[in-house]
Amino acid sequence: MGEHESRRRILVVDDAPDTLEVLQRNLTIEGYMVITAPGVEEACRILDTETFDLVITDYKMPKITGLDLVRHVRENFKDTGIMMITGYASINGAVEAVKSGAEDYLAKPFTEKELIGAVKRALEKLDARRTLDTGTEKKRLSAYGILGESSAMQRVFKAIEKAASTSATVLITGESGTGKELVARAIHYNSDRKSAPFVPVNCGGIPEGLLESELFGHVKGAFTGAVDSRAGFFQTADGGTIFLDEVSETSLAMQVKLLRVLQDKEVCMVGSSRSRKVDVRIVAATNKDLLGLVRKEVFREDLFFRLSVITIAIPSLRNRGNDIFLLMHHFLRKFADELDKPPLRFSDDALRILKNYYWPGNVRELENVIQRLVVMTDGNVIEAPDLPSLMRSSGIRAPSLNRALGEVEQEHIRNVLASVNGNKTKASQILGIDRKTLREKLKDDKSLNE
Ligand SMILES: Nc1ncnc2c1ncn2[C@@H]1O[C@H](COP(=O)(O)OP(=O)(O)OP(=O)(O)O)[C@@H](O)[C@H]1O
Ligand SMILES: [Mg+2]
Incomplete structure (x- = not known):
C-alpha cells in the first residue's frame, strides 16, 4: 500500500465460513485490519463497540438480510462505508443496496482483483464524503x-x-x-x-x-x-x-x-x-x-x-493522507464563492488523479490548480479531462521499478516546472539545486526546452 496511514478497518459479514476466510485472507494481505461476523446480529453488536471504515456484507443470509445491515449502518454510523456482495440472481438487491446508501456492491463470483478494486473505490468515496461533511469543517479549521x-x-x-x-x-x-x-x-x-x-x-x-x-x-x-x-x-x-x-x-x-x-x-x-x-x-x-x-x-x-x-x-502534502480532500473542498468552496459560481465537485476519476499526483508545490500548488479549474469549468462537475495534462500523464502511473534514474529525474523536473508555471528560479529552489544546474539538466531533455 505504501501509505503511512494507520491501517483501515473492515468488518466482513457472511454466513458462509469459507467466504469469510477467503475475504479475510485477501484483505489482510492488502494491509487492511479485518474483523469477521457470521451474521447481521453479531455484526451490530461489534459495531456498537468498535469503529470501522468499511463494512462488507453478504446479501442473502438466513435471518436478517444484508440490506437491513446497509440501512442500519447508514442510519447509525455516518462515517462508515458499506459494500454489499450479491449473487447473480439478486441484482435487484444490489440496486436496492445502493439506493439505501451503500457505497458500492460486488457481484459474485468475483476475482481477488475485483474485490480489492471495489474496496479501494468504496474507501475513496467514503473519504470524499467525509470531507463534504461541512458540519465538522469548523472543528478542523479551528486549529x-x-x-x-x-x-x-x-x-x-x-x-x-x-x-x-x-x-x-x-x-x-x-x-x-x-x-x-x-x-x-x-x-x-x-x-x-x-x-x-x-x-x-x-x-x-x-x-x-x-x-x-x-x-x-x-x-x-x-x-x-x-x-x-x-x-x-x-x-x-x-x-x-x-x-x-x-x-x-x-x-x-x-x-x-x-x-x-x-x-x-x-x-x-x-x-x-x-x-x-x-x-x-x-x-x-x-x-x-x-x-x-x-x-x-x-x-x-x-x-x-x-x-x-x-x-x-511541516510535512509535504503527499504525506498528509486524506487532508488533500479537505483542502480541495475548502478551496473549491472559497473560489466558487469568490466568483459567485454554484458549488462545484470532482468526478471520482478526477479525485483519484488529484490524490495520486505528486504535488511538488504542495498546498500552494493545489490552491492555484483549483482556482484555475473553478474559473475554467462551465458545468458543475470537474472531470478527469479538465485536469492539467501533466497530472493525468504522470499522476496516475504507478512508478515502475525499472525506470532509469535520469528518466524519473526528468519527470520530476517537468512536474515541478509546471507547478510554478515555468518559473526557473522557483523551480530550482524547490528542487534544491541552483539555476545553473537546472539549466544543465534541462539541456538533457529536449521537450523541456521549447
Ligand atoms: N493547512 C492549510 N490549510 C489552509 N490553507 C493552507 C494550508 N497550508 C497552506 N495553506 C495556504 O497555502 C498557501 C501557501 O502557504 P504559505 O505561504 O504559508 O506556505 P510557505 O511554506 O511559506 O510557502 P513558500 O515556501 O512558497 O514560501 C497560502 O495561501 C496558505 O494560506
Ligand atoms: Mg513562505
Whole structure:
C-alpha cells in the first residue's frame, strides 16, 4: 500500500465460513485490519463497540438480510462505508443496496482483483464524503485556521501550541508551499505577543547590501542616500515577532549579525555605534536542508543551533493522507464563492488523479490548480479531462521499478516546472539545486526546452 496511514478497518459479514476466510485472507494481505461476523446480529453488536471504515456484507443470509445491515449502518454510523456482495440472481438487491446508501456492491463470483478494486473505490468515496461533511469543517479549521486532520498535521498543531506558550526561537522547515508562513503567524497570534506586530521579512528577496539597514535601521548620513534616520524591522517588531523567511539566503556576514541579536537581544542601527535593546521573538523558516548547508559551511553552525531551539517540520502534502480532500473542498468552496459560481465537485476519476499526483508545490500548488479549474469549468462537475495534462500523464502511473534514474529525474523536473508555471528560479529552489544546474539538466531533455 505504501501509505503511512494507520491501517483501515473492515468488518466482513457472511454466513458462509469459507467466504469469510477467503475475504479475510485477501484483505489482510492488502494491509487492511479485518474483523469477521457470521451474521447481521453479531455484526451490530461489534459495531456498537468498535469503529470501522468499511463494512462488507453478504446479501442473502438466513435471518436478517444484508440490506437491513446497509440501512442500519447508514442510519447509525455516518462515517462508515458499506459494500454489499450479491449473487447473480439478486441484482435487484444490489440496486436496492445502493439506493439505501451503500457505497458500492460486488457481484459474485468475483476475482481477488475485483474485490480489492471495489474496496479501494468504496474507501475513496467514503473519504470524499467525509470531507463534504461541512458540519465538522469548523472543528478542523479551528486549529489556527490551518486545515488538517492527518496525524502528521496534528503533530504540527501540538508543536504550534507549545511554541506559542514560550518566547523561544523557532525554526520552521518544509517544502515550498507547505504553509510555513501560516504556521509562523499561528504561533505569533496565539502567543501573548499577539497585540504587538508580526513582521515578515523575506531574506531571499532583499538585496544583500540593503538587508542590514532594512533589519536594523540606519542613522542619518550612514550611507549615500540616507537622508533621514529610519527604524528597521527589528524595531518595528518590538514586543512582537519577526519572521525571517528563507533564512538560508543570508550571507555569512549577515549571519554573524543575526547571531549577535539572538545572543545580546540588542540591535545596532547602520552608521551608529550605540546598540539598543529590543524584545523580539524570532521565527525563521527555510525550504532548504539547513544542516546540509552547515556541513557545506555556507550556514553558520552556531546560528543554526540558536535558531532551532524549537523546530517544526511541516510535512509535504503527499504525506498528509486524506487532508488533500479537505483542502480541495475548502478551496473549491472559497473560489466558487469568490466568483459567485454554484458549488462545484470532482468526478471520482478526477479525485483519484488529484490524490495520486505528486504535488511538488504542495498546498500552494493545489490552491492555484483549483482556482484555475473553478474559473475554467462551465458545468458543475470537474472531470478527469479538465485536469492539467501533466497530472493525468504522470499522476496516475504507478512508478515502475525499472525506470532509469535520469528518466524519473526528468519527470520530476517537468512536474515541478509546471507547478510554478515555468518559473526557473522557483523551480530550482524547490528542487534544491541552483539555476545553473537546472539549466544543465534541462539541456538533457529536449521537450523541456521549447
Ligand atoms: N493547512 C492549510 N490549510 C489552509 N490553507 C493552507 C494550508 N497550508 C497552506 N495553506 C495556504 O497555502 C498557501 C501557501 O502557504 P504559505 O505561504 O504559508 O506556505 P510557505 O511554506 O511559506 O510557502 P513558500 O515556501 O512558497 O514560501 C497560502 O495561501 C496558505 O494560506
Ligand atoms: Mg513562505
